[in-house]
Amino acid sequence: MLEDYKLKMPGVVHGGEHALEKIIEIITDKYKKPAVFTDKGIEAAGILEEPFRLIKESGAEMYLIDEIPPEPTYEQAQKVVDSFKESGADFIIAIGGGSVMDIGKLSSIAATDDYRVKDLLDNPLLGKKTVKTLMIPTTAGTGAEATPNAIVAVPEKELKVGIVNEEMVPDYVILDGRMTARLPKKIAAATGIDALAHAIECYTSNKANPFSNIFAMEALRLIFSNIEKACEDSSAVKEKSNMLLAAFYAGVAITASGTTAVHALSYPLGGKYHIPHGVSNAMMLLPVMEFNKEACIDELVEIYDVVEGKEKESKEEKAAWVIDRIGEMIKRLEIPDSLNAYGIGHEDLEELTKAGMEVQRLLVNNKRAVTAQDARELYLKIM
């Protein structure tokens, strides 16, 4: 548990059934030309009509950037930043999942000729915010709407790298269930497990503290009781909204605490093999939680007492229940649980281990120290 801790939150967060309408109030009399960041999948989902109508109603002229690829590399991010710089826009509205929001956040600190996105990889604190941001998440989700992080792939390192700078904490957030109402099951499941990973990693992290614990535990309570229905039942409005809240809370928990070995070891799976972020975390979650069980037993018992709460004989039984329940969610949501499906086999083990061990930024947060041999064995469990 950290002794000194801090809570850095987005400026204003709007939630609830009509939260989208706040777009008008946010823009009017402040911004003349907002740039909307989004992607083709979100356009195809048909959920942009309402936000576009509201932007128009505010009287502002909208500039559209919709060429953001999923899980972009830093070079692809730079291209978007360049097109934003040319646009002359004075505000950033990111409507999308983590990929879109991260590039919106990066653009808010990289719209300058003084440095490039590549420079921020090694020296993130160079970044200074020049444009304010509004985040409207459409997945539930990465929690990127709450965090100071932007994650980009770095092909030459075969890794995903987190650029972390508090300047990127968004100015405005809108959490409106309409934006995730039609999320396809596959995406809802993987992004929902990502939120679960954020919450449980932050709660069991060396960086956990009273601030992050409040948010992480509430996220866990909501996810344990809503994730399956939210993903499987298209009419489950309440459960989907609860997942959107949970993902945001888990993002706040990341900001105050930090993820651990699940995210660390999943970064090479995204960076080199392009496994979607939520799927790679779902794969690593069970093996790492089993590995961490003894070191985190008190935290797992606390989680059990909140999310289930029934009498049980021993701490071990409670901790095992939490881990089994996570396994049950992943199985029921039909998220791939093996690297074989992605053509990754034993011949890749050494390279994976080496790349995973490079993510010391997160591995140091893990309660049980992770050696290269441990990482190797953890990857072997999903081969």
Ligand SMILES: NC(=O)c1ccc[n+]([C@@H]2O[C@H](COP(=O)([O-])OP(=O)(O)OC[C@H]3O[C@@H](n4cnc5c(N)ncnc54)[C@H](O)[C@@H]3O)[C@@H](O)[C@H]2O)c1
């Ligand atoms: N900044 C952070 O704190 C943070 C935290 C976790 C993950 N991330 C990063 O976020 C990225 C992953 O984000 P993600 O998991 O939200 O997925 P994503 O943004 O990559 O989107 C995945 C796909 O879902 C589609 N999609 C999104 N919303 C939809 C909707 N409502 N309806 C239909 N389709 C929709 C998109 O078009 C895209 O094709 C990764 O790069 C990851 O590293 C960032």
Ligand SMILES: [Zn+2]
């Ligand atoms: Zn994540």
